[in-house]
Amino acid sequence: MTFVADAMAPSRRPLLRVRRSDGDAQVLVLPGPALGLAHWIGLIPADAVDILISTSPGTRLIRVGRRSEAGVLLECAWRRPGNAAAVLLARVRGQGRRVRDILRGGVAVTRRTRFAAWAAERRVAFTGKAPHLPIRCIILSDEPSADAQAQTQASLVAQTYPLATVEVMSGASIGSPAELLGDAAGLCLLRAGDVLDPDALAILAASLGTADLAYADEIHPDGLPRLKPDWSPDLALATGYVGRVALFSRTLVERLPPAPLGPIAEAAEAFGILAAHACRRAVHCPRPLATVSHKSTHPLGRCLAALGSSVQAVERGGVTDLQWPLPDPAPLASVIIPSRDRIDLISVACRGVLEATDYPAIELVVVDNGSADPAVLAFYEELQRDHRVRIVPYPHPFNFAAMVNAGVQAASGQVVVLLNNDIGVRDSGWLREMVRQAIRPDVGAVGAKLLFGDGKLQHAGVVVGLAGRAGHLLRRRPADTPGHLGQLRVAHEVSAVTAACLAVSREKYQAVGGFDAESFPVDFNDVDFCLRLGARGYKTIWTPAAELFHFESVSRGPSVGAKRERFEREAARFTERWLEVIRHDPFYHPALSLTTFGEDLE
Structure with missing residues (x-):
């Protein structure tokens, strides 16, 4: 089966409900069409009498095909021989669910290291309309090369969404969040070398609505995706996972402390930490909308100090995490x-x-x-x-x-x-x-x-x-x-x-x-x-x-x-x-x- 969804469709996965001749029903959860297209392959019981498919608004079924179990098993043996052997053993033991899951793991699952090829088969262009929202994009640059700035500027020129202003900032440090926003209704902070997809700002603007923040997935320089969860404030503070493919609303920026963001190499990440602390509602666009040029730094301790937070930044095994206060005396x-x-x-x-x-x-x-x-x-x-x-x-x-x-x-x-x-x-x-x-x-x-x-x-x-x-x-x-x-x-x-x-x-x-x-x-x-x-x-x-x-x-x-x-x-x-x-x-x-x-x- 193949499903297609527009960029604004809910993230819910389609469902397949199979009713069997004995009256029992089996519910199968299918892959979500996060990039626009999704494929599913799975075993349908031989005694199935009807099949019901449930999708979300904006998602539709476009293809149904049939393959023999023997053919799927041969593909599994070619791709992952260990899975094929485990399937045969589970079948001998009468473990029907295990047969289904192991076989799917052999033919329907792809390692994240092969993301580029996987995504090329599934990416569908954005065809929706976004409301007019004057956006200011700032390119933060500590790069000696002009090529990195040019790449980012070219990707902004190619946007299908009209921008209010684009500005390059460089130097040792950068000012307060309010200074960055200016008169715009939304703010996007990038680093020189980041390359946005042409529809990136249109999708972010269409997603933002009344939320404080809209953010999307991204591709790192090594080609691997960063597939993010829906809004997860603790994770956002501790890891800065929101990244730079994000659109911050004016309402959110105006709630941030007026302190300078500090060194320009950390400014985007520091802004993200402050925004995560102040954010009340965020929207996740579950598809990669940019290739970023740098792995993020994460000045968590400095930002918590600027916020005057009672939460501390602690080092554990080379990783900075949050530590919440414990009362004295400690509760029973x-x-x-x-x-x-x-x-x-x-x-x-x-x-x-x-x-x-x-x-x-x-x-x-x-x-x-x-x-x-x-x-x-x-x-x-x-x-x-x-x-x-x-x-x-x-x-x-x-x-x-x-x-x-x-x-x-x-x-x-x-x-x-x-x-x-x-x-x-x-x-x-x-x-x-x-x-x-x-x-x-x-x-x-x-x-x-x-x-x-x-x-x-x-x-x-x-x-x-x-x-x-x-x-x-x-x-x-x-x-x-x-x-x-x-x-x-x-x-x-x-x-x-x-x-x-x-x-x-x-x-x-x-x-x-x-x-x-x-x-x-x-x-x-x-x-x-x-x-x-x-x-x-x-x-x-x-x-x-x-x-x-x-x-x-x-x-x-x-x-x-x-x-x-x-x-x-x-x-x-x-x-x-x-x-x-x-x-x-x-x-x-x-x-x-x-x-x-x-x-x-x-």
Whole structure:
């Protein structure tokens, strides 16, 4: 199937709903036509009786074709032989969903290193109309060569949108934001050598509307794309991801502090940081609209000082991140661990909290689901000699969400921290970093960086829609993986985090009614919880500053048989409740694949 969309179409991905002869329906999320065109290839069940396609306004289906499964498998064997072998093995095991996903990963997914060829097949020219908005473009130049200035000026002359003024500024430093804007209604700051697409300013102006800021994706000098999320203020401050393909409204510029922007080599980035701090609403145009000439510098510390912010810029592993203040005295944090038996796990988790965590105000609540192991019962007796510990019995059939709710009800901390019994503390400051985030007024849930026992990434945030429902981004990658845009190096917004390690203020937990123990007793309860917080206006934050081990689900075992059937029922409920977020996770670019976990193109 091939879809086409105009530049102003919503970012929601098309949907395919396949009804089967037994009455069951399968919902498939298709690639978003972010550059104008999108292709989808996938397996349709042999017993399908009808197929329904849902698109967004401005998006339409232009082609449907049919290929044999054998032909697709041969292409997969040619492109990615390992995928073809895995497909055959999954088919022998009767794993239909796995067959579909592995096969798609072999033929329908492209590495970002091949972006130029991928984009050439999908880019559609802008044909819309933009409202008249006098724009001032300033080219900041510290280049000794006139060629770089000429390239940028030529791209501005070629714009399909009329400009108010174009000016080149050079020298040691630059003045205040208001001085840059002049009498214009919108401001675009470029560096010498940046080259805008001819439709760039037209698309930005059409997108801006009543927002403070419109920004688009960009191509770096190495040819690789920077595919940005929708508005993500923490990420914008910490990484400057908005970049220079952006249009700032007069309303926003007038709210910025009057201080000079400093050295000209950092002026565009400093302006972006100040604007990100003051921005109330931003619009993302999810397509590359320029090739930029320089990688961005990021004077975060200097800008925070100019803003008089209580937030600090801290260096972690050569990367500058934000550190939010922690009150003195620190608020009580209630760590809640649902568990049953498994002395090898619960002892490690509890001792990690009580003995290897440097947070000064801890309450530990273990919610026990009928442990019978004498070693565990003896360990509980030992634990309760510590006045910080409570053991809460839960003598009912296993229901993870209900156990979490029972633990929160029994706890007394201002902040509640949900922790699996298969977690191991890796760094003593993990809880301090999570509480810093959880007590922010606009933050709901906070998640940690979790590693498998072998040191590979287990959790770096949840993408809603990944694998068709929700999944962990970049699973099994090396622990120091920076992630696209470097987001895994800094705290930033995500749609959801895992309850294996999740912090939230008690007030916000209660405001949304806690975990939904009826609809999601075992799976998807954490993602559903984060999305309900988001619906109330609270953002979810993932932070790499809190790092722990997660020996994932070793206490539950694999989901097969009745467990698998229960999982599928909960997955169906989750899909029905959160289908619109599945179609567009705002923190995951619509051009990126939902089939693989590695930020590939689809």
